[in-house]
Amino acid sequence: MDNLRNRLFELADDKYKKFHSNLCPNTENIIGVRLPQLREIAKEITKGDWRGFLSTSKEDYYEEVLINGLVIAYAKCDVDERLNYIKDFVPKIYNWAICDTFCNTLKFVNKNKEAVWDFIQPYLKSSKEFEIRFAVVIILNYYITEDYIDIVLETLDKVRHNGYYVKMAVAWAISICFVKFEEKTMLYLKNNNLDDFTYNKSLQKICESLRVDKKTKALIKSMKR
Structure with a gap:
């Protein structure tokens, strides 16, 4: 040492x-x-x-x-x-x-999705800011896929913590969901339980993406609370 x-x-x-x-x-x-x-x-x-x-x-x-x-x-x-x-x-x-x-x-997650998904669930309900962020960042790195997108959006919608780094992680994750699964995420954005800060940050991060076209960004900006 x-x-x-x-x-x-x-x-x-x-x-x-x-x-x-x-x-x-x-x-x-x-x-x-x-x-x-x-x-x-x-x-x-x-x-x-x-x-x-x-x-x-x-x-x-x-x-x-x-x-x-x-x-x-x-x-x-x-x-x-x-x-x-x-x-x-x-x-x-x-x-x-x-x-x-x-x-x-933690690339091992890719081959152990079910086990790790179960493992991170308690962290999503933690009272500690970085324990929740850990779980959310695991989700955004490995679970925004065809098999998991529905439960991912449902899970992100239930995250509750006032910590800045939790809210930013959730917004980041939602923006990736939008880039990969625009239709499903758009429906979610029109009907969700996000607090205003996290919701608006999600829109901001979507608009910052180079993979979203100008027309879609204009629509997203119009959805700001």
Whole structure:
């Protein structure tokens, strides 16, 4: 662990540290190492005793927390073991960058849809902002598909939390639903239980998409509450 921390400080980039700190709240403990380098370190760790690493790893710095999450995502293990590690890791998520990077690295979800869908359900009802965001970002990364679109829209409509990062994640997910399944999502937008902020942010994100034509964007803008 001391060698890892020394390596992280050797890789530190002060300009990136300042940039990322401004972009992402709650990063007072950031060293300033770029994500591709963190991914490489995590992959190296998974080639050795990664279980031992996770059992003794330190989490004083942003990068150390993120590396732990990446090791869990990259490690070779069965579904149940990985889900147990994920369960332990989720409470450690304290900003959107850790959440989103961790979620979009969990590629095992693609081959274990049913098990992971069941796994994330309790998080959708959590009182903690980043636990809910974790579940929503898992959904937007892996479940906006033909098989799941109906239940995804139904699920997103039931998310209730005042946290900014929950509302933004739901809006982001709905915008992806629209891009992939415009007709179904349009019907949903005309009849939903979203709060005004999340609803309007959903429309905004749809209009920001390069995959939505000008005519459709004009219609979407006219639907603002």
